[in-house]
Amino acid sequence: MMPDPFILRALLAGLAAALMAGPLGSFIVWRRMSYFGDALAHSALLGVALALVLDISVTAGVLAVAVVVAVAVNLPGHLRRLPPDALLGIFAHGALAAGLLLTSLLIRPGFDLMALLFGDILAVTGSDVLLLGIGALVVLGALAAVWRPLLAAAVSEEIAIAEGMNPRRTELAHTLLLAAALALAMKITGILLFTSLLIIPAATARAFARSPETMAALAIVIGMAAVAVGLWISWTFDAPSGPAIVSAAFGLFAVFHMAASMLRFR
Amino acid sequence: MNGPDNSPLLELRDAGVRAPDGRWLIRHVSLSVRRGEIVTLIGPNGGGKTTTIRAALGILPLAEGSVRRDPDLRVGYVPQKLALDPALPMTVARFMRLTCSATKAQIVQALEETGVCARMNAQVARLSGGELQRVLIARAILRKPDLLVLDEPVQGVDFAGEAALYELISHIRETMGCGILLVSHDLHFVMAGTDRVVCINGHVCCSGHPHAVTKTPEYADLFGPAALERLAAYTHHHDHVHAPDGHVCDTEGCDCGTSKEKSG
Numbered sequence: 001m002m003p004d005p006f007i008l009r010a011l012l013a014g015l016a017a018a019l020m021a022g023p024l025g026s027f028i029v030w031r032r033m034s035y036f037g038d039a040l041a042h043s044a045l046l047g048v049a050l051a052l053v054l055d056i057s058v059t060a061g062v063l064a065v066a067v068v069v070a071v072a073v074n075l076p077g078h079l080r081r082l083p084p085d086a087l088l089g090i091f092a093h094g095a096l097a098a099g100l101l102l103t104s105l106l107i108r109p110g111f112d113l114m115a116l117l118f119g120d121i122l123a124v125t126g127s128d129v130l131l132l133g134i135g136a137l138v139v140l141g142a143l144a145a146v147w148r149p150l151l152a153a154a155v156s157e158e159i160a161i162a163e164g165m166n167p168r169r170t171e172l173a174h175t176l177l178l179a180a181a182l183a184l185a186m187k188i189t190g191i192l193l194f195t196s197l198l199i200i201p202a203a204t205a206r207a208f209a210r211s212p213e214t215m216a217a218l219a220i221v222i223g224m225a226a227v228a229v230g231l232w233i234s235w236t237f238d239a240p241s242g243p244a245i246v247s248a249a250f251g252l253f254a255v256f257h258m259a260a261s262m263l264r265f266r
Numbered sequence: 267m268n269g270p271d272n273s274p275l276l277e278l279r280d281a282g283v284r285a286p287d288g289r290w291l292i293r294h295v296s297l298s299v300r301r302g303e304i305v306t307l308i309g310p311n312g313g314g315k316t317t318t319i320r321a322a323l324g325i326l327p328l329a330e331g332s333v334r335r336d337p338d339l340r341v342g343y344v345p346q347k348l349a350l351d352p353a354l355p356m357t358v359a360r361f362m363r364l365t366c367s368a369t370k371a372q373i374v375q376a377l378e379e380t381g382v383c384a385r386m387n388a389q390v391a392r393l394s395g396g397e398l399q400r401v402l403i404a405r406a407i408l409r410k411p412d413l414l415v416l417d418e419p420v421q422g423v424d425f426a427g428e429a430a431l432y433e434l435i436s437h438i439r440e441t442m443g444c445g446i447l448l449v450s451h452d453l454h455f456v457m458a459g460t461d462r463v464v465c466i467n468g469h470v471c472c473s474g475h476p477h478a479v480t481k482t483p484e485y486a487d488l489f490g491p492a493a494l495e496r497l498a499a500y501t502h503h504h505d506h507v508h509a510p511d512g513h514v515c516d517t518e519g520c521d522c523g524t525s526k527e528k529s530g
Contacts, residue, residue, distance in 0.1 A: 029353045029354075030351055030353055030354045032351065032353075148364075148365070151364070152364050152365050154351070154354060155348075155350060155354065155356065155361070155364055156345060156348055156364075157325075158320070158323075158325050158343070158345045159343050159345060159348075159364065159365065160365065161323065161324055161325045162323040162324070162325060162341050162343035162345075162415065163340075163341050163342070163343055163365045163366075163409065164339075164340075164341065164365075165365065203353070206353055206355065209355045210355050210357055210389070211355055211356065211357055211360045212354060212355065212356065212360065213360075214355070215354075215355055
């Protein structure tokens, strides 16, 4: 049968999201910052509230708040009084609660909070696809530009600094790219499951990857497969797209790692 | 002695580094490394050798004093530890290109020099301690550095390999003409292969040209009488304020081993 234009748009948008999520997510896994991804994603609700108040686009509101959070969390250690994991936990849940509170106070009739939290394929428009496609390519290009120093810092911050790189700057760049990815991909995965679209394909790819680059590339392919399967589930059973995609990714993760264990490949 | 093209590649002046709790890890440390020179840091555990190296490389901020590195300085660094996250897949060959690009032939050659070419396609996380050290040294050499900095480069390497690696380090200095700054516990290499020894125990205890390090009381305090017997005489060249030029150091001013602060 002919694919519906709805599902075709959703698929294109989802594939674009997976394209940037694979490499970005690999770095989240390597840098052990999935908590940060969550804090960032949850703060997006504050961005939505901001957009409602200022009557600007939701994407712009989310981007603005995410950039502020990204910079704040990257502040040098001596400006913090609490350990980073405590700060992130507070940020993540505080922002989520405040965002839920504000959006429910400000919400207009017809505004779908569930779509915001869990993604909604039907909400994806033609211009969303275009924006996501171009945005994904820009994010990917920017990540490629800082790839070597970012990877060097993930392997050994000491070596990176000693050999003339600036980990603080490249790590900030990665964080800002995450903020951009969040603003772009929010409609597909929803706020609550954004981080999982980044880390689950990357963690799945780890099972069979032998170098950082193959892991990132494999994460793209796995993410795309999860998007395709998830959208099919979402479409067929009229389920929210975010949970469907993430469940598909989770299934792939289990299969890959079991296969790797059986083949004794690491 | 130091003309325009023999200015130091790296120079620490009166450097001090504090721990987050405010304690001084090192203080009043001055040292310099020139092209073609091997400078070795010795001293007891916890004396601040690694801190000194990290401060010199800009990894740790200075609380006082200054560090000057040649603006175009190309550093090859062998850290004391490498804790690779298990989630990060990394072959030895890929690791070699971590901070610079290199052809496969160049990678093979560097790994051959340290004797681990056979492990080229192995995962870095799977290397033994000694193999990892050899790979780390090969990676640093591959960069063709102006300054090679090695923090206990032969830890975990077997006895025969140790001698071969020290020979390689001396050879690198000769062929590449780079400056070398290293932390070493191998007194034989310190004596035979080093141009200058800097003994660090919170501050610079003594430093000099090691025709033999051994005549100073600080050295005896640090390494014990057994070390004295093993090693021969040494033209001592103190650049330390409290040490008069010569052999004997004013014991009140010399606080090696007690890590008491002396001034400022």
